[in-house]
Amino acid sequence: MSDVAARLVDYYEREMAERATRPLDDEREQRLTAFVEHLRAEGLGSVVEVGCGAGRDGFRIAGAGVAYSGVDLTPAAVDLCRGLGLDAHVASATDLPFADDSFDAGWTMSTLMHLPGDEVVTALAELRRVVRPGGLLEVGVWGADTSGEWTDDGGRYFRSRTDEELRGLLGGVGEVVAFDTWTHFTDGGHYQWARVVVS
Numbered sequence: 001m002s003d004v005a006a007r008l009v010d011y012y013e014r015e016m017a018e019r020a021t022r023p024l025d026d027e028r029e030q031r032l033t034a035f036v037e038h039l040r041a042e043g044l045g046s047v048v049e050v051g052c053g054a055g056r057d058g059f060r061i062a063g064a065g066v067a068y069s070g071v072d073l074t075p076a077a078v079d080l081c082r083g084l085g086l087d088a089h090v091a092s093a094t095d096l097p098f099a100d101d102s103f104d105a106g107w108t109m110s111t112l113m114h115l116p117g118d119e120v121v122t123a124l125a126e127l128r129r130v131v132r133p134g135g136l137l138e139v140g141v142w143g144a145d146t147s148g149e150w151t152d153d154g155g156r157y158f159r160s161r162t163d164e165e166l167r168g169l170l171g172g173v174g175e176v177v178a179f180d181t182w183t184h185f186t187d188g189g190h191y192q193w194a195r196v197v198v199s
Helices: 003-019 026-042 056-063 075-083 119-130 163-171
Strands: 046-050 067-072 087-090 103-109 131-144 148-151 157-160 174-182 189-198
Touching: 003 075, 003 157, 026 056, 026 103, 026 131, 026 189, 046 056, 046 119, 056 067, 056 103, 067 075, 075 087, 103 119, 119 131, 119 163, 131 157, 131 163, 163 174, 163 189
Parallel strands: 046 067, 046 103, 067 087, 103 131
Antiparallel strands: 131 189, 148 157, 174 189
């Protein structure tokens, strides 16, 4: 495990129990509701979540009658998910423990921005591998008006990209059919969300 990954695991191991009780913000709530409704409308019956955390999203997805599997680097997160009855695995976004074309859809929120270097390219290739062609992928990350990377006081690594850069990366997975941003920060940073039809 890399030093970046080890520091992420250390941070989230300590924080995960509190995170499990934290409500989703309004935008995340709206996107999750729309995602679940879209799954139902399109008859998409299976979802993989990369960065399942405490299971807040996964519990809602599985509760809609969808076959759900989640992965997270943090054992405490996987334990919480399993406690909710979810299928969850300790695994990296860059090495998903699933066969090709295993899922109809993928969901990953606030996770891929923690990957250093070109690891996000590998992670997106893994999602493309395990989500069948024509399937749905929804991605959310923290972005910015200019690219950058930093480590916060808790030891977590972050990599932000411009909207254009993220669109370009996602275009390698499939067709970006929706893209939106909203501001949470005062330094030019914003949240980026996209819906992709996997090619």
